[in-house]
Amino acid sequence: MSPDGRRSDRVALAIGADMWTICGVTPDLQELFSFLRFPSVSTDSRHADDVRACAGWLVEKLSAMGLAAELHETPKHPVVIARNEHAKGRRTVLIYGHYDVQPVDPIELWTSPPFEPEIRDGRIWARGATDNKGQMFAHVLGVEKTLKETEGLPVNLIFLFEGEEEIGSPSLSSFLLHHCDELRCDVVAISDTGMVAPGVPTLGYGLRGIACCEAILRGPKQDLHSGLFGGAVANPAAAIARLVSSLHALDGRVAIDGFYDAVRPLEDWERHMWSHVPGVADADFLKVTGSPGLFGEPGYTSAERTWARPTAEVNGIGGGYQGEGSKTVLPSQAFVKLSFRLVPDQDPKDIMDKVVNHLEWHCPPGVEIEVVTGHDGKPYITDPNSAFGQAAQTALRNAFDAEPVLIREGGSIPIVQTFRDILGADTLLLGLALSDAQVHSPNENFPVENFEAGIRLNQSLLLELAK
């Protein structure tokens, strides 16, 4: 697979004496590697051609499998749609994925080049290995296998692959609106979330929403000498600190009036199940984050805090001198970048109204405040024990030969809500990502066994959903 002997050596060293070290990398992996070699970085306009080429490669692959595959233009990066021949009376399943990837910087921290995939320690190392090329391509290969092994697929299938997920899916809502008839489906499946631990199949049935804003406090018209003026005029950096500290009570609860009003309490069965989910105990959170201690809303475990309770997070704070040593300056302004993770049934617009009111009301004297609101997305929840949810659980059980756990996710996937709003379909989150997959970071990786389980998962899932 490589013109120099080096990579093959590494493969042989890394994974020991199982079948495919002898045969070399399997054809499935070779094909995934071809997919991973496209530097389809959607945020970087220098890679626009690479993103397009990657979409073209996908269309060829899907067509070769016998699907009707089409590349659809958007204002930015193409959407790829593929479908089998649809038959009346069968379930229609939409499988979503994205073929764009995050940037790779800091490039110097990668052990192997991000767009030259290789296998080490039983994992595939490349940008996009987990997020999302590896996971979505397992579904593609699962469909290919089923098509080879049987007469056809048991369901009406729609593959929907976009190239703008990592930049916030700016074209997708409009695309769905314009193609809602042909994309109408009974259920959506996505593998773009996490597994709680290696070998533990995980069904996600909830996601947090989000609402973002930035507050800028302005004081003196320019930075002042803190000796000459300190004490007489408000210091925007001190004021931003006071403003930010007003967002939380001392015990960690969010102190914005009405913030928790619409929060749906945790169900007893959720708290019970989550207390038994491996890999998400408080001790695991401490270990994974390396934090000196846990801190959050009283009365909840770390998993409950991240999956089912809303937060107010400071993503960035700044003002005044940022360099080495000291500079006795009284800064003219300071800022804070905030994001709020939301849970059912909080509404992002309502929460942002409350946030803006809070920030304006608590703005300290002597400074002027400007609040700039950013992107938002609704929280999501579905019933993991619905017919489709049970089908997903069975498929996960079959693919991993283990009992699946049911979780929510702390992150936000706004398109899940969009699928519900526009297509009227709920989404099954069949995550294959491990917590140390380094998504969005250097040395992204994906276990070969998860890739192979993903192929089995797809085959079982389509069968189960057809029932």
Place this chain on the structure above:
Amino acid sequence: MSPDGRRSDRVALAIGADMWTICGVTPDLQELFSFLRFPSVSTDSRHADDVRACAGWLVEKLSAMGLAAELHETPKHPVVIARNEHAKGRRTVLIYGHYDVQPVDPIELWTSPPFEPEIRDGRIWARGATDNKGQMFAHVLGVEKTLKETEGLPVNLIFLFEGEEEIGSPSLSSFLLHHCDELRCDVVAISDTGMVAPGVPTLGYGLRGIACCEAILRGPKQDLHSGLFGGAVANPAAAIARLVSSLHALDGRVAIDGFYDAVRPLEDWERHMWSHVPGVADADFLKVTGSPGLFGEPGYTSAERTWARPTAEVNGIGGGYQGEGSKTVLPSQAFVKLSFRLVPDQDPKDIMDKVVNHLEWHCPPGVEIEVVTGHDGKPYITDPNSAFGQAAQTALRNAFDAEPVLIREGGSIPIVQTFRDILGADTLLLGLALSDAQVHSPNENFPVENFEAGIRLNQSLLLELAK
């Protein structure tokens, strides 16, 4: 003075039809410009050679005037000493200044490049124009003029110019100790403080002290995804905000235990005089700073707050994402840079002990704190009506042809206390800086008329002190 015609045009436009628009910039100004062109930024090691070159240029200039000038090495930046021939029975006057300057960032806010001085609107625009090259060089030229016009100086003169003032004068105390015999003097004069208003001669008899520190809060071992982990681990950026907000009560008083214990109350005559000093009313502070409102310790005017009351200032705060837009990150650490301005009889070591105790005690849960203490300096006060004080008042009256006002200063010049401790001499503060001089900020400037008055002031001062 400039290879392109542009700058000369600006000069001609800006200052109208007085003598030197016709002749071009005077030789005195040309020499000051040469001095200002050295980017002698003492805090930035990349400018170490520039600081040294600037010191060398000074030695040459002072030698050419007929003084015995020497460059003295220190662990960092050189000290320049120059003296006339000393005679017994005459007063010995030490004139102190500093040839190092503050950094220039944010560079993009400068109208003209900080190290390419130019004249606009009757002012000299450059980093160091006021603080302190312009003021100290007026003394140099005053001495040069007296030496040219008369037999010699009326006093034994010592020029002491350092290159580390903007980084807290780390070498100066030790230098004074090692050279205290040759530097022994009756009185020290410094022009590195403010004039209350244009044309109002100002004698400073008090300075605030300072104590600096930086607190760093550390949480997770690396930046985290705020969706996946937000809510479960303490956010260092939120924690730094809470910590900083603990430094002040809501009404603006410093909330550190015992902070005000040693503060000497204002004298009645001071409050009375200051209420009549032009240019320092609350309305002036508002106008000069451009702040939306005044804010500070209750019960004091702005002048009293800055001259005679201590403060806790945030010079810089930072953590997490600093770029455009949003990034949903939970930062691994955050910092705050603090400085405390102190008044008689607060002791910097005692205050820093109290600050460190406060910061450690108030550190929020879930993060680790490190406090790095920085430079400090004692506050200073002397009697403005002593014999030397009265000589200074006379010299100011002569140079400006107006009645001087007596004030304290909000800034810190720790070496003034060091002169008292090591040389046993009090210091006269003959400030020439205007409140809109933008010292430590972009677009620092110095009025040409203050530069010229400074030359006259030096000549009169040496005569008066000789009496």
